[in-house]
Amino acid sequence: MATLQVVVTGGAGQIAYSLIPLIARGVVFGPGTRVNLRLLDIPPSAKALEGVAMEVQDSLYSTVLDGLLATTDEARAFDGAQVAILLGGFPRRPGMERGDLIDKNAGIMKRMGEALERHANRNCKVVVVANPAPTNCIVLASHAPSIPRKNISCLSRLDHDRMAGMLLHEANRCLSGTPHGPPTGGGGGSARRRPLLGPADIRGVCVWGNHSNSQVPDASAVEFRVDGRWTPVSSVIRDTAWLNLSGSGHERLDADGEVVLGLTEAVRGRGAAVLGARKLSSAMSAANAIASHLADWLVAPVQAGSGSDGGKVAVVSMGVMSDGNPFGVPEGLFCSFPVRCTGNGEWAFDEGFLLKEEAGHQLSLSVEELQEEKAMVAEALGDDACGPS
Numbered sequence: 001m002a003t004l005q006v007v008v009t010g011g012a013g014q015i016a017y018s019l020i021p022l023i024a025r026g027v028v029f030g031p032g033t034r035v036n037l038r039l040l041d042i043p044p045s046a047k048a049l050e051g052v053a054m055e056v057q058d059s060l061y062s063t064v065l066d067g068l069l070a071t072t073d074e075a076r077a078f079d080g081a082q083v084a085i086l087l088g089g090f091p092r093r094p095g096m097e098r099g100d101l102i103d104k105n106a107g108i109m110k111r112m113g114e115a116l117e118r119h120a121n122r123n124c125k126v127v128v129v130a131n132p133a134p135t136n137c138i139v140l141a142s143h144a145p146s147i148p149r150k151n152i153s154c155l156s157r158l159d160h161d162r163m164a165g166m167l168l169h170e171a172n173r174c175l176s177g178t179p180h181g182p183p184t185g186g187g188g189g190s191a192r193r194r195p196l197l198g199p200a201d202i203r204g205v206c207v208w209g210n211h212s213n214s215q216v217p218d219a220s221a222v223e224f225r226v227d228g229r230w231t232p233v234s235s236v237i238r239d240t241a242w243l244n245l246s247g248s249g250h251e252r253l254d255a256d257g258e259v260v261l262g263l264t265e266a267v268r269g270r271g272a273a274v275l276g277a278r279k280l281s282s283a284m285s286a287a288n289a290i291a292s293h294l295a296d297w298l299v300a301p302v303q304a305g306s307g308s309d310g311g312k313v314a315v316v317s318m319g320v321m322s323d324g325n326p327f328g329v330p331e332g333l334f335c336s337f338p339v340r341c342t343g344n345g346e347w348a349f350d351e352g353f354l355l356k357e358e359a360g361h362q363l364s365l366s367v368e369e370l371q372e373e374k375a376m377v378a379e380a381l382g383d384d385a386c387g388p389s
C-alpha cells in the first residue's frame with residue numbers, strides 16, 4: 001500500500017507532542033497504513049522542532065512511520081500532502097476568548113490555504129484545529145479553491161467528547177447513587193456493583209455551532225446502554241435542568257457546597273477551565289479528539305452499537321461547511337453539525353437528527369456569532385475572498 005503523506009503544522013507545539021505518538025502507533029490512520037510525516041513550524045520554533053524529531057527517532061516507531069521531515073519550509077511540508085492537520089496558530093492565553101485570535105490567526109490561515117493550493121494533493125483532507133477553528137476554515141477554504149469544500153473540516157470532536165465524558169460521569173453517578181464526587185464501579189467491596197458505563201454505552205451526543213462559548217451541546221437525543229438496553233438520557237439523569245433539556249441554564253451545589261455547572265455551561269467552559277488549571281490549552285484530549293475525527297472520517301467510523309440504531313455508523317460532531325443543509329445554517333459557514341462518516345473520506349449530514357426548538361434557537365445565536373466572525377476576518381484580511389455573508 002502507498003505511503004500516506006501527512007503534514008502537521010505547529011509541529012513543535014503542545015498538541016502535536018501528544019498527537020505524533022498516536023499517528024506513529026497507527027491509532028489515527030490504522031496500523032496497516034504507512035505514514036510519511038512532515039512536521040512544519042515557524043523559524044523561531046525550529047530548534048524545538050529539531051528536538052521533537054530527535055524524540056521521534058528515539059521512539060523507534062518503525063512499523064507505521066515511513067519517513068519524517070521536520071521543516072520550516074511550507075513548500076516541502078505541503079508537497080503532495082494527502083492529509084493536513086493544522087494546529088499552528090497563536091494560542092489562547094488565560095482570560096482570552098477564542099474569537100480574540102481572529103486577527104492574529106487569519107494571516108496564518110491565509111498562508112496555509114495558499115500552501116495547500118500550491119503544493120498539496122488535490123484531494124487532500126484537512127482538519128483545522130487552530131482557533132477560531134470554524135472561521136479559520138473560511139479563510140483557508142477561500143485561499144485553497146481547488147480543494148473540495150467537503151474535504152475541509154474543523155475540530156468539534158473535542159467538544160463532543162467533553163460532552164460525552166460529562167454525561168457518562170453524571171450517568172454513572174446517578175446509577176450508583178453516589179451523592180457527589182467520582183462514581184465508583186467494578187470490583188471492590190462485597191456488594192456486586194453494576195460496571196461503570198463507558199464510551200461504548202452512550203450515543204446521540206451532538207454539539208452544534210461555533211467552537212466558542214455559543215456552542216450548543218444538545219443532549220436531547222442521547223441514550224445510554226444500561227444493563228444491555230438503550231435508555232433515554234432523562235430516564236438515567238433525572239435532573240433535566242442540569243441537562244438543559246428545558247433550555248434553562250442550571251447550576252446546583254454539591255454536598256460540599258461547591259457549584260456544579262449545568263452541562264451546557266460546563267462543556268462551553270471546559271477549554272477555559274483546562275487552560276486556567278494547566279496554564280496551557282488542552283493538548284492530550286485535543287490530540288485524542290483529532291485522532292477520532294480523522295479515524296472516523298478516513299479509516300473506520302465508530303458504530304452506534306446494538307438496538308434500534310444497531311449496525312449503523314454513530315453520529316459524531318464535525319465542523320464542516322454548510323451547503324444550506326437540512327438544519328438551515330447559511331451556506332458557506334463552517335459550523336459543527338451531526339454527521340455520519342463512511343471511513344473512506346466521505347461524510348454526510350445526519351438529516352434524521354432532530355433539531356429541537358431550544359437547541360435551534362441557541363444554534364441561531366451561534367450562527368450569528370459565526371457570521372460576525374466572518375465579517376471580522378474579511379475586514380482583517382482586507383479582501384473579499386470570504387465571499388458574501
Ligand code: LMR
Nearest residue numbers: 092098131271272281282
Ligand atoms: C479547547 O477547546 O480546548 C481549544 O480550542 C483551546 C482553547 O483555547 O480553548
